[in-house]
Each structure stands twice: as structure tokens, then as C-alpha cells.
Amino acid sequence: MADVLDAPAGRRPTEQPETHAGRIIIISVVAAIGGFLFGFDTAVINGTVGALQAEFAASSWALGLTVSSALIGSAIGAFSAGHVADRHGRTRSMIVASVMFTLSSLGSGFAFSLWDLSFWRLVGGLGVGAASVVVPAYIAEIAPAHLRGRLASLQQLAIVVGIFMALMGDFAIAWAAGSASNPGLFGITAWRWMFFSGLPPALLYGLGAIFIPESPRYLVAKGREQEALTVLRDIEGDTAPSKVVEIRNSLRAHYTPRLADLKGGRLGLQPIVWIGIVLAMLQQFVGINVIFYYSSVLWQAVGFSEQDSLIITVITSVTNIVTTLVAIVFVDRLGRKPLLIIGSVGMALTLGLLAYLFGTAPLDAAGKPALQGAAGTTALIAANLYVVFFGFSWGPVVWVLLGEMFPNRIRAIALSVAAMMQWLANFAVSATFPSLKALGLGWAYGLYAAAAVFSAFFAARYIKETKGRELESM
Template sequence: MADILDVPAGRRPTEQSEAHTGRIILISLVAALGGFLFGFDTSVINGTVGALETQFAASSWALGLAVSSALVGSAIGALFAGSVADRFGRTRTMIMASDLFIISALGSGLAFSLWDLSFWRLVGGLGVGAASVVAPAYIAESAPAHLRGRLASLQQLAIVVGIFVALLGDFAIARAAGSASSPGWFGITAWRWMFFSGLPPAILYGVGALFIPESPRYLVAKGREEEALRVLRDIEGDTAPSKLVEIRRSVRQDRRPLLADLKGGRFGFLPIVWIGIVLAMLQQFVGINVIFYYSSVLWQAVGYSEQSSLLITVITSVTNILTTLVAIACVDRLGRKPLLLIGSAGMALTLGLLAYLFGNAPMDALGKPVLQGSAGTTALIAANLYVVFFGFSWGPVVWVLLGEMFPNRIRALALSIAAMAQWVANFAVSASFPALKALGLGWAYGLYAAAAVFSLFFAIRFIKETKGRELESM
């Protein structure tokens, strides 16, 4: 990680600059813990679904509500997180999100019905939504311009690591107990331990937020310039005073943003806000969460057993982690827009191939597609290549851009709107996949391929490069 986040070529690191770089990496890692909980909380329920259905004799729609309630909470949390962060500060909002994660983990693990479980999941979703807004905003506002892209990419890295840890933890707990429905340690059912496993990282996130400095831009906006200067000296070094002057000049032109500040043009919002909304929604419309939520359908269609399908899903999540590391290494060297363009083209090709393979696959007696021989191997390779293309492009780069692209005066609020749109899109894609699957997997992957093609043209037309630019110039 130290090599990946090293000072770019052409800059000679000194002991002082290395100390400042180490400091900003540390505080960015703490902020990115929210991303870890984001990935963990939305994925941990995967291992509990079968046990919950049995425990509470749940109907499919009630079970679906319990699973998706976190996404609903995430949309609500994202919507209000920006105004909360502007009023109380970035680090206090992190602490609030940590409290919501802790409450959700305890409540979900102690749930006595599917209805109160849905409520506790919704509470956790509020924390997820808040973390999805405050982490990229905090990192973007605290990081030096030459490191900002890589540090903001830590948010996506933390998300995919959280997904991996949740899946691996579910597997380990179920294996130790015999199944998710079996008694585990101290006679407590294994699925309850799966929810309880979210407590340690939630507590660590809250404790960590107590020890990192507040965003210097927030401090200047609140008139706390001496504190802001101390933070900037830790981050920027000798250039801190001139940086403070830039921030002061920018903040003086601003005031607390209102929804009315986002309005403009013929379509309700300012063009930059619409660009952020569409960017965030396209990240989901290309179908990435289908790969992680419903991948067993794909792998079993290729002929793998259910247990092997779970193992492949874990391997896919590792692939996602590795490609996110590639993005961190490249985002400040190649830029944001080139990565998006390469990712869109790759996703369009791989999803188009999956749509073709499943659209032309023969059906078995149960009406499920069957891919045999080279078709099955090709689908397996295409699906993993799709994750690779997403993992180094639209996965991390969208969060980088959302933290950078908005003017200072509307950043937190605009990011909240975009993040809410992302969660609504996540819910729409996840909830619609079973119905699309009934029509045929070819149709489903065809729609995601069309979204990837659109994302390519959207990035070409509307995305402006932000590499190396100061936030005050946005």
C-alpha cells in the first residue's frame, strides 16, 4: 500500500513530505472504515437468508423486505447525511454512523421476528447511507490534490474488502456450527452470530473517528481557522498558510447549501448535479450487484454445485479487491476519465457476451439455461472479466469523482442526492433481477450491457477530468 500511495513520479519525497503523506493515509483509512461497514452490512445477510426463512416461516416477499430494507435505509441516510455533515461536521457524522451500525448489529442479532429484523436492518442502512456520503467528502476535502484520487479510491477498496470479509465470515460461522440454523457459541444460533460479527468494525470506526481531525474546509466554514491551520500543517506542510487562504476565499463566497441551491436549468437541478446523479446510478445499472447477490444462478447454470458456486463468489470478491488496488495505483496517473472509458468498453463487451450466451442457451426440464462445454467456460471467464473491468473503473472512480466534482458550496448536499440515487438504483436492479431472470438471463444481461454502452457515451460527453485539480477550482 505504501508503494501504491507513494508520491507521484517527478516529486522528490522528503522526510517531512513522507510524514505528511503517512498522516493523511492514516486518517483516510479511518474514514474509509465506513466503506468497509458499507460493504459488510449490505452483504452479511446473504449467509442468513435460508435460516431466516426457516426460523420465521417467512414468505418470499417478507424475506425480500428484510433483505432490501437496508437499501431503503441507505437511500434515506444518504439523502440527509450531507446536511448533517455540514451542520455537525464530518467526524461527528462518522460517529453517528458508527452508532447506527452498532445498534443495527445488536438489534438484528437479537431479532425475534422478521418485522423487527427489517427495522434493525433499516437502521443499519441509515448508517450505510451516511458513510457512503461522508467518507468520500471527508477524504476529498482533507487529501492533497496529488494524492486525492488514490486516497478517495480507498473507499471502494474498503467496500469490496467489507463484502469479502462478510461472505467469508458467514461461511466460517456456518461451517463451525454446521449450518446457519444450528446453535453456535454459547448456544446462540449461528445466523445471529453473523449479525453480531459486525460489532467489532462498527466500534473501531467510531473510536477511530474520535482521533482523526475534522475536515479543514468544514473548520474554516465554521470560523475555526486556527484549528484548520493545524490540520493543514499536518497534511500540506509548509504550504498550509497559502492553502488556508484559498479555502477561506472559497468559503467566504459560500453559505450553508439548501436544496434550492441545486436547482437550475430546464430540468430542475443544475447540470453538474444531474451528471453526478446519472454517474451514480450508472454504477448500479451495469448490474454489478447482480453478480454478487445472485451469482449462484450463473455458476449453477454453468454446471457447478451450490457449494462450489459460493466458493466462486468468494474468489470473485477477491478479484474485485485486486482490481480496486489497480485503480488506486492508476487513478492519479492515468486520470479518472480514461479509467471510466476503458471500464465501460470492457463491461459492454463482457456483458454483451453473457447476454448472447444465455440468450441462446438450451433449457433443462425446469426451464433453466444450461451452458455446456466451451459455452460454460466462456461465460465463467466473461463474468470474471466483467468484474475486473468494473473493479478498476466504475467501482472506485465514481466515488472519487463524486467527492471531487461538485463546487465547495454544494458538495455535501449534492453528494447526498447522488448517493441517494445510487441506492435507489441499487434497490431497483436487485429487486428487478428475479423478474428479469424469469424472462430469461439473456434479457437481464442484455439490459446491463445496454447500460454499459450508455455509460461509455455518457463519460465521453459529460465527464470532465479532475486529476490534479484543487477542489477550490471545481
């Protein structure tokens, strides 16, 4: 990873400001465990969906609500996290999030009905929402400008690794038991072990958050400049005193941002806040989480076995990891905006192809689309290419931009509003997919393709390049 974080293209390493890259990477990786839990907690439900439907005789509506309940908690957690992070600090907020993850893993594993499972998933969502705000804000505030894009991309890398580990764990547990509905270790049903598997990383996150330093920008905002200077010296070396002055000049010391600070413009909010909100929502409207929440059920619906469907889902998550690594390499070289536009075009094409394939597929006796032969292979390739285009663009780049695009004094609170809207969009897409699937997968993928087309226009028209800019200049 150190090689990836050397110097952006066109600039020799000797021209970079003095930074302690090793320490910055370690701090960022610890913070990004929150992203790992974010991905893990939202994806672990994938392997349990079929078993939950059978065990609790769930309707499509009830099942969709259960899967999406974590997203409601995530919206609440995201909305609250900015205020909590500005008042009590970024690292304390991470500790609170780890407690939420821990409670959710335990409660979900011991669930006795869909309703209490939904509650515990909502609790986990509070932690996910908090992490989705605090982690990108913290990494952006701790990282030097020339490394910020790549370090902030660690958030998305951690998310997709978390998704991969959740799906891999689901596959291993289901394989060992024979099915997610069968008894596993100690006679406990396999799907319950899938939820329990989130306990170790949740505890590790809380422990790690105790030992990493607080954000220097938060410390300056609270008038604790000597502590901020100590943190910055460990990160940026001799430039630390001048950096403290820059941060102080961009803030109103001892002032805790409020929602009222976001007001302005003709539509009630500052333009930059609206851009952040639309950016965050479009990341979900292109339908990415349908792939990770419902993919095993989706591929079973078109003829694959449960085991094969889980394997396909794991392969897709590996693809997501690889393409996120591509983004880490190029986000500080090509810039944020070009990656978004390229990704949008690719997603529009692949989603359009999926819409056509599912929309024109013949139906089997149960009324489900039957993708056979070349059509099935083409759909698999298109779905994975879609993940490729999302993985190097809208996946990581949105979190990079949300962590850096807002001015210092409103960053956390503005990010919390944008993240809340992102989670509400996520909920809308995830909760409606079972109904859209009943209407026809061609319609579902057609809607996501339309969102991808709009995302290309939005990125080209409204996103300003932030590559290499100091946060104090935003």
C-alpha cells in the same frame, strides 16, 4: 501503500508540495472504515439468503424486499448525511453512522421475522448511506490534490475488502455449522452469527472517528480558521496558511448549504449536479450488486452446491480487491475519464456474453438454466472479468469523482443527493432481480449490458477530467 502514494507519473517526488503523507494515509484509512462497513453490511446478507427463505417461508417478493431494505435506509441516510455533515461536521457524522451499524448488527442477529429483520437492515442502511456521503467528502477534503485520487480510492478498496470479509465470514460460519440454517456456536443459528460478525468493525469505526481531525474545509466554513490551520499544518506543512486563504475564498463563511443551492439550469438543478446523479446511478444500473447480493443463490441455480457457490463468491470478491488496487495505482496517472471508458467497454462485452449464455442455456426440470461443461466455465470467467472491468473503473472512480467534482460550498449536499439516487438505483436493481431471474437471466444481464453501453457514451461526453486539480478550482 506509501510506495503507491509517492508521486504521479511524469513528476518527480522533489517537485511535490510538502505533505505529511504518513499522517494523511492513517487519517484516510480510519475514515475508510466507513467504506468497509458499507461493503460488509450490504454483502453479509448474501450468505443468509437461502437460510432466511427456508426459515421464514419467504416468497421471492418478500425476500427481495428484505435484501433491499438496507438500500432504502441507505438512500435516506445518504440524503440526510450532507445536511448533517455540513451542520455538525464530518467526524461526528461518522460516529452516528457507527452507532447505526452497531444497532443493525445486533437487531438483525436477533430478528424473529422477515419484517423486523427488514427494519434492522434499514437502520444499518442509514449508516451505510451516511458513510457513502461522508467518507468520500472527508477524504477529498483532507487530501492534497496530487494524492487525492489514490486516497479517495481507499473508500472503494475498503468497500470491496468489507464485501470480501463478509463473504469469507459467511463461508466460514456456514462451513463450521454445515449450513447457514444449522445451529452454530452456543446453539445460535449460523445465519444469526453472520449478522453479529459486523459488531467489531462497527465499534472500531466509532472509536477511530473520535481521534481523527475534522475536515479543514468544514472548519473554515464554520469560521474556525485557527483549527483548520492546525489541521492543515499537520497535513500540508508550510503551505497551510495559503491553503486556508484559498478555502476561504471558495466558501461563504458561516453559511450552511441548502438544497436550494443546487437549483439552476433548464432542468431545475445545476448541470454538475445532474452529471453527478447520472454517474452515481449508472454505477448501479450495470448490475454489480447482483453479483454480491445474489451470487451464491445464482450459482446454485445453475448447478453449483451451496459450498461451491460461496467459494466462487469469495473468489469474485478477491478479484474485486485486486482490481481496486490497480485503480489506486493508475487513477492519478491515467486519470478518471480514461478508466471509466475502458471499464464501460469491458463491462458491456462481458455482460453481453453472460446475457447470451444464460439466454440460450437449456432448462432443467425445474425450469432453471443448466450451464454445463464449457458454458458454465465461460460464464464463470465472464462474470469475473466483468468484476475486473468494474473494479478498476466504475467501482472506485465514481466515488473519487463524487468526492471532488462539486464546488466546495455545495460538495456535501450535492454528494448527498447523488448518493441518495445511487442507493435508489441500487434498490431498483436488487429488488427487481428475483423477478427478472424468474423471467430469464438472459433478459436481466441484457439490461445491465445496455446500461454499460450507455455508461461509455456518458463518460465520454459528460465527464471532465479532475486529475491533479485543487478542490478550490472545481
